[in-house]
Amino acid sequence: MDIILGIGSRVRHAEFGEGVVINVKSNGYTITFLQHGAKVIKINAPLEIIEAVELDTDLVSLFDVEQTLNKVLQKWMDATETVPLGDKWKGGKIILKPGRHDLASKEMTIDSFFHKIVMIRDRLRVLEQRVNASNLNDEEKVNIQQYITKIYGSMTSFNLLFKHSEHYFVGEKTTSDTA
Numbered sequence: 001m002d003i004i005l006g007i008g009s010r011v012r013h014a015e016f017g018e019g020v021v022i023n024v025k026s027n028g029y030t031i032t033f034l035q036h037g038a039k040v041i042k043i044n045a046p047l048e049i050i051e052a053v054e055l056d057t058d059l060v061s062l063f064d065v066e067q068t069l070n071k072v073l074q075k076w077m078d079a080t081e082t083v084p085l086g087d088k089w090k091g092g093k094i095i096l097k098p099g100r101h102d103l104a105s106k107e108m109t110i111d112s113f114f115h116k117i118v119m120i121r122d123r124l125r126v127l128e129q130r131v132n133a134s135n136l137n138d139e140e141k142v143n144i145q146q147y148i149t150k151i152y153g154s155m156t157s158f159n160l161l162f163k164h165s166e167h168y169f170v171g172e173k174t175t176s177d178t179a
Contacts, residue, residue, distance in 0.1 A: 010050040
């Protein structure tokens with residue numbers, strides 16, 4: 001590769017797939033790959049360039065990089081994070097049984113239910129980002145953030161479905177939570 005790519009360039013790596021350049025250093029590119037997360041790849045490594053962005057010599061804040069990365073991933077890859085269902089729930093089903101005997105029960109696979117829960121979480125995150133990036137004043141942003149945090153708190157009951165705790169819903173922290 002003869003050119004040096006700038007932040008925001010879209011590339012394809014033979015092993016890691018599609019990704020976006022999020023940092024350029026003398027030892028290589030930091031590229032966030034959709035399925036493999038952030039990796040440092042040597043400048044001269046073979047990469048297929050999907051969309052090159054000119055190298056900018058100005059310094060960019062981490063916030064700007066995160067915003068750009070989010071926009072690029074949403075625009076080009078329609079990416080949502082892959083979140084695994086806990087192994088014990090795979091193949092299971094949810095049965096909703098009404099209190100009245102003359103009504104039929106409703107069944108749904110846990111996989112389908114879990115997918116809907118993850119979609120709610122992803123949409124809450126996008127809502128959070130949009131609130132933070134909006135032209136609302138700080139007080140309005142804080143008020144809306146408090147509602148979003150309470151929604152996360154209401155969703156903590158579903159944490160038992162997640163395979164990894166880093167994907168859990170987290171609501172409002174109290175002083176006893178941090179002690």
